[in-house]
Amino acid sequence: MLKAYKFRIYPTKSQRTKMEQTLDLCRWTYNKTLEIRKNAWENEGKSLSKYETNNMLPEWKADKPELKDVFSQVLQNVHERVDLALKAFLRRVKAGEKPGYPRFRGRGRYDSFTYPQKGFKIDSGKLYLSKIGNIKINLHRPIEGKIKRLTVRRAATGKWYACFSVEIEDQPKPPWKDGTLVGIDVGLESFATLSNGEKISNPRFFREEEHELARAQRKLSKAPKGTPDRKKALKVVERVHERIANKRYEFAHQISNDLVKRFGLIAFEGLNIKGMTKNHCLAKSIHDVAWNMLVTLTSYKAERAGSMVVLVDPRNTSKMCSRCGILVQKDLSERFHNCTQCGLSVDRDWNAAINILRLGLQSVGIKTVEACPF
Template identity: 60%
Template sequence: MRLWQQTLDLCRWVYNETLAYRKRAWEERQKHVGVYETHALLPIWNAQRPELKQVYSQVLQDVQNRVHRAFDACFRRVKRGEKAGDPRFKGRGWYDSFTFKQAGFGFKLDGPWLDLSKIGRIRLIAHRPIEGTIKTLTIRRTRTGKWFACFSVETKPAPLPETQRAVGVDVGLTHFATLSTGEQLANPRFFRRDEQALAKAQRRLSKAEKGTPERVKRRKVVVHIHERIANRRKDFAHNLSRRLVNEFGTIVFEDLSIARMLKHHALAKSIADAAWSQFATYTRSKAASAGRT
């Protein structure tokens, strides 16, 4: 775990340095820096900070690719006339993953064991069998200190038997969703269920003196409650989206501007808790794989 944390810290340093370099280039020369120009900085930084050599080179390149994608997303928002939101520097504890970009280079899966370049061999507890060709690997740390190995794989779609059944989905707050079949699905209100426990934990955190072990301990309690709420919400969205994709050949969602609805101060908390956008995204992804519309 020490090497994983050290890798995260070094990746965060590269992210911030790359971001600072690109910001300076624009502010001083109005120049857009390409990703390959930032890659050329890595040998220079390696000479200045020898500890960077403890991180696999493609992992550091992927960090710079993330900065590049962040700027691309910013420019797209500007072109659409939206609020841009410049890429931000990452403070300690706010950089939580690193990626090996190419299977066979930097990482290797050997049965229950995972070999990581510059880190060593670790044993995996598999969530499920890996199907398809492994392309990339991301090591991710949650805010509660758990570590996950997330594999990106290339696999063929698995279409389900054809069906002419169609359904319309009308999301709401009183009921999470009402189907055109007449079925109403209860709103689980995951945040509301844990709101009192979260408020109590946050009050205890605010009373702890800054910089003390007790404050660190109480902060972990708050983070754990947030993680529990998010996990329950994801599980609900995954199960419901899988059910719809299995039962219907065509699934239609109403066209909502959720971002605009969240500006309603009286309903924002309930709308965010319902996570309609997450549910629609999961359904869309499963439908594409299953040959649904």
């Protein structure tokens, strides 16, 4: 399995200039590659591969010598990105979705470059990057496993990060016990409700910072374009967004760590977040709570720990009685499940979490464990 490590790096002024130039040359290569592949298809009906565009690099370097200042595999990775973008476009077309053709990247719209195999190393607390040099890196934890690739990313606030993709050995799956099985119902009133009755409150990070963000955005809108004041106001807006994202990310990490340490099988709802956000009354709150982030982080940590995460069909998990199985119709405003047949009266989220656990157990072929505690 693959695991990602992210570390803050601190380039010098000259190194930062080289990295900015690398980003701009990668952006030029991306646009050039997309243009050539687009024209080849429209004019000749020919689909070029990434290997064919890789063979064009020597000619491009002859016409644009500054490309020689970028490590060759970094430029080849740009071709891979274009290839993946076009494949994703064709996949969406075949699926009948609204495709959205890959866009050309404007200035400032390209923020990372990748060393796919070599051209980098860590030595004596420094990160060496080919064509750039030794950069100070904050290795706040050891890297376990074999490093496969490195992506250097520039954040919107101007900070730089090194993101390593590392290959580690798969962990054996331990036998599950009744106490290590859990179903989780995510929501807006409570961030999550567990099938054992525990509730995790919703921190609402965006809502907490909303007024400060609005104030910063008002100053940005009033600042004339192209002025130092506008750049300063933009940086304030970006810092507020970064602070919200960091809080949300840290919270999801803490919750996912706790879940993986305590449970061997974790069942979530397989929610259609994109469809849910079409409800404009709830869209902001749904984006703020970031359920997908929790599922993603829990999934990879569970795999590393030898546990399992399963996604179940969310249909009727809130309506179905966890004791007798009949469907009880209820509005979103009704916070309790009251069954007219068996008389069960319980918090609706807890009832849904128990149903999610039952469906999760069925999906892995376990039908002997009693999910309902009532």
